Amino acid sequence: MKTTLKTNITVRDICDGFTYNELEGKWLFGLSGTLTIQPEYQRSYIYADGKRDVAVIASILKGYPLGLIYFNTVSPGQYEVLDGQQRITSIGRYMTGKFAVKDENGMEQYFSGIASDKQAKILETNLLIYECEWTESEIKEWFKTINIAWVPLNEQELLNAVFSGPFVTLGKSEFSNTQNSNIQKWGAYISWSALRQDFLACALDWVSHGSISDYMARHRTDTNITELKTYFSTVIDWVSGVFVDVEKEMCWLEWGRLYDEYHNTAYNPTKVSAEVRTLYGDTYVKYRKGIFEYILGGSIDTKLLEVRVFDDATKKAIYTTQSETAKAKSESNCPHCTMGHDANKSKIWVLADMDADHVSAWSKGGITDMSNCQMLCKTHNRAKGNR
Numbered sequence: 001m002k003t004t005l006k007t008n009i010t011v012r013d014i015c016d017g018f019t020y021n022e023l024e025g026k027w028l029f030g031l032s033g034t035l036t037i038q039p040e041y042q043r044s045y046i047y048a049d050g051k052r053d054v055a056v057i058a059s060i061l062k063g064y065p066l067g068l069i070y071f072n073t074v075s076p077g078q079y080e081v082l083d084g085q086q087r088i089t090s091i092g093r094y095m096t097g098k099f100a101v102k103d104e105n106g107m108e109q110y111f112s113g114i115a116s117d118k119q120a121k122i123l124e125t126n127l128l129i130y131e132c133e134w135t136e137s138e139i140k141e142w143f144k145t146i147n148i149a150w151v152p153l154n155e156q157e158l159l160n161a162v163f164s165g166p167f168v169t170l171g172k173s174e175f176s177n178t179q180n181s182n183i184q185k186w187g188a189y190i191s192w193s194a195l196r197q198d199f200l201a202c203a204l205d206w207v208s209h210g211s212i213s214d215y216m217a218r219h220r221t222d223t224n225i226t227e228l229k230t231y232f233s234t235v236i237d238w239v240s241g242v243f244v245d246v247e248k249e250m251c252w253l254e255w256g257r258l259y260d261e262y263h264n265t266a267y268n269p270t271k272v273s274a275e276v277r278t279l280y281g282d283t284y285v286k287y288r289k290g291i292f293e294y295i296l297g298g299s300i301d302t303k304l305l306e307v308r309v310f311d312d313a314t315k316k317a318i319y320t321t322q323s324e325t326a327k328a329k330s331e332s333n334c335p336h337c338t339m340g341h342d343a344n345k346s347k348i349w350v351l352a353d354m355d356a357d358h359v360s361a362w363s364k365g366g367i368t369d370m371s372n373c374q375m376l377c378k379t380h381n382r383a384k385g386n387r
């Protein structure tokens with residue numbers, strides 16, 4: 001591993017031959033064509049939020065340091081940016097008139113419109129650049145251990161770097177491409193940012209059943225992504241077929257796992273749709289995201305819905321009434337215990353050893369108020385189950 005610190009490269013040098021393409025996947029070049037600014041393993045340009053671009057230029061104008069930039073020497077005289085791509089791209093975008101920066105009078109100024117001494121100041125700014133001659137595995141190790149980027153790589157970006165190759169390139173062109181017309185449909189079921197690789201991460205998670213890095217390692221040199229695409233669209237088609245109405249809570253559910261568990265079960269979409277609407281209208285359902293799995297599982301596991309429970313005041317009032325009646329009859333205050341034949345038949349439980357139960361189950365229309373509440377000892381409440 002060899003590194004050399006260079007301090008004589010200026011913004012002017014870097015921007016020489018700078019090419020910019022708004023579409024993703026296009027590499028950008030600078031330093032008279034000897035520098036690849038966006039190598040395959042680098043994330044897409046994600047500074048175009050109108051703030052960070054401007055901050056980079058403002059920093060230069062104020063003489064603030066821009067931080068270290070890392071180049072990797074690919075071959076003699078040929079470099080690619082390991083870290084610093086976004087800062088360099090911001091500079092290049094400013095030079096080529098892609099955005100303006102407010103001057104001291106609050107006026108928006110493009111590069112071509114600012115005073116020539118300011119232009120010169122930017123162009124003559126020296127950058128701090130580490131030139132590295134690293135092997136592929138050293139680069140990967142570096143990416144894994146150091147996160148000095150202004151926007152840290154997320155897990156998928158890191159994996160894309162580690163397993164860079166034709167498969168990742170194809171995967172990104174399908175799943176990280178804002179021009180893909182399927183994105184709107186996918187976005188209903190997956191909370192996403194294409195630039196941050198969420199769809200790709202999701203597709204890989206589904207097809208690999210959670211073993212993303214294994215899958216990427218095995219398919220690294222594949223020249224097609226047929227299996228990945230097919231599996232992903234199969235899951236999406238299944239979800240949109242079972243649940244015909246799109247609800248915002250559907251976003252980012254574990255659709256891959258739900259597909260695995262339930263895709264062999266038949267559903268009637270009309271009935272499903274009616275049930276979804278009923279549950280959405282039920283004020284006792286606290287966790288709407290659970291509605292979909294609840295229905296897929298046959299509308300049995302009410303735990304998924306976090307159905308509103310009886311409040312402490314109700315429990316205490318019912319406990320007191322039940323206990324007084326029970327004491328008068330020398331019976332247990334748990335109605336189920338009274339039906340038994342052991343010592344608990346006449347046991348008076350303390351409040352802490354009892355739980356509230358829906359007399360008529362919530363799933364069968366029983367409501368959560370005092371008229372439908374009884375206290376049972378913990379054993380009997382558990383035996384009755386969460387219905």
Ligand SMILES: [Zn+2]
Pocket residue numbers: 334335336337338376377378379380
């Ligand atoms: Zn009991």
